[in-house]
Amino acid sequence: MSDKKPFEIARETLKQLTARKLVPTPSNYQTLYNEIAGIPHMPPFPADTLRDIAKALPTKTPGQQKQRGLLEYAIDRLNWEGVKTALVAYGGFVPVTPPGNGTPGVPISLVDDEVGGATAPALTAEFMAQIGRMIEYSQPALGNDDVRFTEQTEALLTALRQPGADLANVKQMLVNYSHRLSFAAEDQAEIKDALLKLLHLVFENIGDLSLDEQWLKGQMDALMSASTPPLTLRRLDDVERRLKDVIFKQKDAKERAVQAQNEMREMLAAFIDRLSQMASSSGVFYEKLESSARLIEQAKTLAEIAPVLKDVVGATRGMAQDSKQSRDELHAMRVRAMATDAEVAKLHQELDRVSTQARHDTLTGTLNRKGLDEAMERELSTVKRKETPLCMALLDIDNFKKLNDTMGHATGDAALAHLATVARESMRPQDTLARYGGEEFVILMPDTPLDKGIEAMTRLQRELTKRFFLAGTEKILITFSAGVAQLAPQESGGDAIRRADQAMYLAKRAGKNRVLGA
Numbered sequence: 001m002s003d004k005k006p007f008e009i010a011r012e013t014l015k016q017l018t019a020r021k022l023v024p025t026p027s028n029y030q031t032l033y034n035e036i037a038g039i040p041h042m043p044p045f046p047a048d049t050l051r052d053i054a055k056a057l058p059t060k061t062p063g064q065q066k067q068r069g070l071l072e073y074a075i076d077r078l079n080w081e082g083v084k085t086a087l088v089a090y091g092g093f094v095p096v097t098p099p100g101n102g103t104p105g106v107p108i109s110l111v112d113d114e115v116g117g118a119t120a121p122a123l124t125a126e127f128m129a130q131i132g133r134m135i136e137y138s139q140p141a142l143g144n145d146d147v148r149f150t151e152q153t154e155a156l157l158t159a160l161r162q163p164g165a166d167l168a169n170v171k172q173m174l175v176n177y178s179h180r181l182s183f184a185a186e187d188q189a190e191i192k193d194a195l196l197k198l199l200h201l202v203f204e205n206i207g208d209l210s211l212d213e214q215w216l217k218g219q220m221d222a223l224m225s226a227s228t229p230p231l232t233l234r235r236l237d238d239v240e241r242r243l244k245d246v247i248f249k250q251k252d253a254k255e256r257a258v259q260a261q262n263e264m265r266e267m268l269a270a271f272i273d274r275l276s277q278m279a280s281s282s283g284v285f286y287e288k289l290e291s292s293a294r295l296i297e298q299a300k301t302l303a304e305i306a307p308v309l310k311d312v313v314g315a316t317r318g319m320a321q322d323s324k325q326s327r328d329e330l331h332a333m334r335v336r337a338m339a340t341d342a343e344v345a346k347l348h349q350e351l352d353r354v355s356t357q358a359r360h361d362t363l364t365g366t367l368n369r370k371g372l373d374e375a376m377e378r379e380l381s382t383v384k385r386k387e388t389p390l391c392m393a394l395l396d397i398d399n400f401k402k403l404n405d406t407m408g409h410a411t412g413d414a415a416l417a418h419l420a421t422v423a424r425e426s427m428r429p430q431d432t433l434a435r436y437g438g439e440e441f442v443i444l445m446p447d448t449p450l451d452k453g454i455e456a457m458t459r460l461q462r463e464l465t466k467r468f469f470l471a472g473t474e475k476i477l478i479t480f481s482a483g484v485a486q487l488a489p490q491e492s493g494g495d496a497i498r499r500a501d502q503a504m505y506l507a508k509r510a511g512k513n514r515v516l517g518a
């Protein structure tokens with residue numbers, strides 16, 4: 001290194017540029033300056049070229065994005081070491097620690113324990129166990145149809161849980177697993193879409209076949225909308241319940257149709273039998289008439305004609321009797337056919353009524369007791385699986401007898417339907433509303449602790465005060481008393497409802513129009 005001062009070096013550099021007849025470019029100046037100053041020759045930092053390279057690098061994964069950011073950071077600081085580290089890390093998609101004092105961080109390697117040990121606290125046994133749990137929990141969603149993938153998953157889980165596992169090996173297994181996982185996840189999504197499409201086709205088809213059945217058509221429309229994404233277990237539960245109703249109705253209707261068909265077949269057989277009897281007896285009759293006509297033509301005296309006429313009269317009388325008998329039998333058959341027809345129509349109506357009532361209350365459209373039992377079963381199994389709180393409320397309309405007595409039973413009915421509508425519209429979609437008895441309703445509120453359940457019922461009370469019930473032109477305020485219980489561990493649904501019922505009773509005793517927790 002020269003001991004000249006910078007301005008002396010600069011002057012000397014200019015002199016040398018002229019003396020050596022060099023073009024005065026910045027790079028020639030820099031080279032001569034370094035030479036005179038005794039600074040070792042350093043090629044200029046190709047920042048622009050490196051930036052172009054950085055720009056061309058793909059950033060498809062978060063790892064790549066991060067490495068490219070670090071590369072640009074190093075280029076800005078003309079830091080060769082940083083460029084090298086970022087590029088090496090980019091090549092392996094290995095995560096790096098965040099930049100500390102202005103230089104890109106040191107890559108954590110799953111393989112190199114010395115480098116990773118100090119800076120990668122995440123790579124502990126607990127971390128590996130967590131990855132294992134994550135893989136295990138996602139397994140049911142991917143199905144187990146692909147035997148090789150299942151085996152690969154099991155091998156990876158075993159490797160992850162082995163104390164002192166060979167990290168290089170685990171890393172390779174993870175890479176292979178991720179690769180296969182991406183296909184398996186895509187497959188599952190496609191299978192779900194395809195199944196949904198098939199389900200819709202089936203619904204459409206049943207709906208088209210049953211144009212004349214209003215109830216069935218309504219159920220099909222509801223099924224179509226319930227099976228439209230986004231799907232939730234509750235919506236699928238609704239699909240299942242409705243399909244059960246449809247199947248129940250179809251089964252009964254089919255049995256009745258087969259029975260009616262058999263009766264019709266028997267009648268038709270009897271009718272054809274009768275017709276052939278008529279045909280053969282009328283054939284005999286016409287033959288008799290023809291031979292009588294020939295005898296009459298050939299007759300020369302009245303005495304010869306008389307017995308022939310007697311035969312004709314006898315045959316005609318027999319024919320008339322036969323015809324009358326046939327007519328009577330056919331008439332009886334017609335009456336029977338009409339009666340069967342009327343019976344089938346009546347049964348269809350009855351089936352409509354019964355199957356609508358199977359799980360739903362016809363007056364309010366809410367679930368009935370049977371529907372509630374099924375919904376409760378489903379909620380209880382979710383509680384067990386997910387360990388989430390489940391609240392149930394029991395509502396009883398206040399002074400309902402008085403409303404019935406003063407305004408009439410029909411108005412009472414309309415008030416019940418009004419309460420159900422307001423409740424349905426103000427509750428969350430995942431809540432279940434059921435008519436428990438006369439003027440009592442049960443609401444199941446999943447994922448809801450007691451305080452939130454009480455809040456929800458209080459909100460419903462407020463909503464009812466805003467939305468008056470209109471009996472003709474008269475505005476009537478409907479209130480209710482409610483008890484809310486949160487399902488206790490090991491408690492049955494019935495017991496929790498009984499506790500809610502007791503709390504509701506206390507709410508009545510305390511002055512009505514209030515909500516109490518059990």
Ligand SMILES: Nc1nc2c(ncn2[C@@H]2O[C@H](COP(=O)(O)OP(=O)(O)OP(=O)(O)O)[C@@H](O)[C@H]2O)c(=O)[nH]1
Binds near residue numbers: 397402512
């Ligand atoms: N309109 C109508 N009334 C019903 C129906 N089911 C039950 N009820 C009537 O609801 C009334 C309930 O009366 P109560 O049990 O004395 O209760 P309440 O008058 O509401 O008194 P509190 O509960 O103490 O506020 C009875 O009169 C039942 O006949 C129904 O489907 N429609």
